Amino acid sequence: MRYASITDRLADLGSGRWALHMAARRMKAEGEPIIELTIGEPDLPPHQDLLDECARAMYAGRTRYSNGRGEPAVLKALVEKYAKRRPGVTEKNFLCFPGTQSALYAVMTGLVEAGDGVLVGDPLYATYEGVIASTGAHLIPVPLRPENRFHLQVQDLERAITPEARVLLLNTPHNPTGAVLTAAEIAAIGAICRKHDLWIVCDEVYEQLIFGTDFASPFDMPELAERTIVVSSISKSHAAPGFRSGWAAGPEEFCAKLLPVSETMLFGVQPFIADMAALALSRPFETAGIMKANYSRRAAIIEKTLTGSNLLKPMMPEGGMFVVVDVTGTGLSGEAYAWELLRKEKVAVMPGSSFGHQAAGFVRISLTVPDDVLEDAVKRMAHLASSLIANPQSDSDKLRA
Structure with missing residues (x-):
């Protein structure tokens, strides 16, 4: 039988990136005591008021069709939120989707096609490559270097631009590294995008999870307003990833222009969940503040536990819910080290290679477990690193970084 070419383009860009996570879940289901540090799933529940509102709306009959743009209450709340950042926005500046992932998929579908290029910092969130490939466009990696704390450098961006480039996909705060771009950095990046007539798509899902620095966005800069699209959701900020x-x-x-694309894909979101989202956006909740304090403290636990290690070197994040750790001191790649860690120490972390070439020597640790569990896991990581040096495998058995 014949299949559309998209199935070939995405054949290796789906769940394979999460093979270790799924293996850990299988082991856990079989009764093994796995410490799971793989995915960014908040360890707090949504605020009770949000759950109550979702249930109230559902039982009140808010289960019928929505419209393609979004429920009025959500659009109103989005206008109020973003008008504080950029005066003059209206409901016509927004489209609602079931989560950031579907928003990004639709946005890319509306901007690029076969033959076009999308510039993305490497490391990158694991689904970006698939989102880009789904359109027929190709990914153009821009190195994010550890020595620059994984902040995108304008000279690297300028060098990467090709005649086919149409879009720069930014992510700040960044997954997996936790880097947060400054306003000055974004302005400099924006100048390059104006020079080369590039769209800027900015994934800002971790906007409310920043440690000790300020959030900045190209959306807020008047000179970039005509070329910037933001995608975001309540998944991280309100600990509600399953509500989409x-x-x-x-x-x-x-x-x-994108509205018919959205309507063709989805034709609306779930009204009872939209009512919950409208409430989430309309008043402050302490959820993000609690998570921010937890994640900052837990990142410091990792740093303290690994202080003095020349085998495992954490890169402290500026935001988000992850820490990346350089494991090249062990002689293994991030992929090999992560599998050894799961097998020998029962700790599951994400191999850096799931996030691009520049992260191949790293693993990503989720900060979404209690402090004592995290500290135990990091000690196991250090124990494995020491044992690898004390009992080195043959070169043929190693996957070198």
């Missing part, structure tokens, strides 16, 4: 409520914010013309 997100949005895209961008120029009015872009949203008008």
Whole structure:
């Protein structure tokens, strides 16, 4: 039988990136005491008021069809939120989606196609490559270097731009590294995008999870307003990943052109979840503040536990819910080290290679477990690292970094 070419383009870009995570879940289901540090799933529940509102709306009959742009209450709340950042936005600057992932998929579908290129910092979130490939466009990696704390450098961006480049996909705060771009850095990046007439798509799902620095966005800069699209959701900020409520914010013309694409894909979100999202956006909740304090403290636990180690070197994040650790001192790649860690120490972390070439010597640790569990896991990581040096494998058995 014949299949569309998209199935070939995405054949190796789906769940294979999460093979270790799924193996750990299988081991855990079979009764093994796995410490799971793989995915970014908040360890707090959504606020009770949000759960109550979702249930209230569902039982009140808010289970019928929505419209393609979004429920009025959510659009109103989005206008109020983003008008504080950029005055003058209206409901015509927004489209609602079931989560950031579907928003990003639709946005890329509306911007690029076969033959086009999308610039993305490497390391990158694991689904970006698939989102880009689904359109027929190709990914153009821009190295994010550890010596620059994984902040995108304009000279690296300029060197990477090709005649086919149409879009720069930014992610700040960044997954997996936790890097947070400054306003000055974004302005400099924006100048390059203006020079080469590039769209800027900015994934800001970790906007409320920043440690000790300020959030900045190209959406807030008037000179970039006509070329910037933001995707985000309540998944991380309100500890509600399973509710799938997100949005895209961008120029009015872009949203008008993308609306039929969105309607063809989804034709609306779930109204009872939209009511919950409207409440989440309309008033402050302490959830993000609690998570931010937890994640910052836990990142410090990793740093303290590994102080003095020349085998495992954590890169402290500026935001988000992860820490990346350089494991090249063990002589193994991040992939090999992560599998050894799961097998020997029953700790599951994500191999850096799931996030691009530049992260191949790293593993990513989720900060979404209690402090004592995290400290135990990191001690096991250090124990494995020491044992690898004390009892080296043959070169043929290693996957070198």
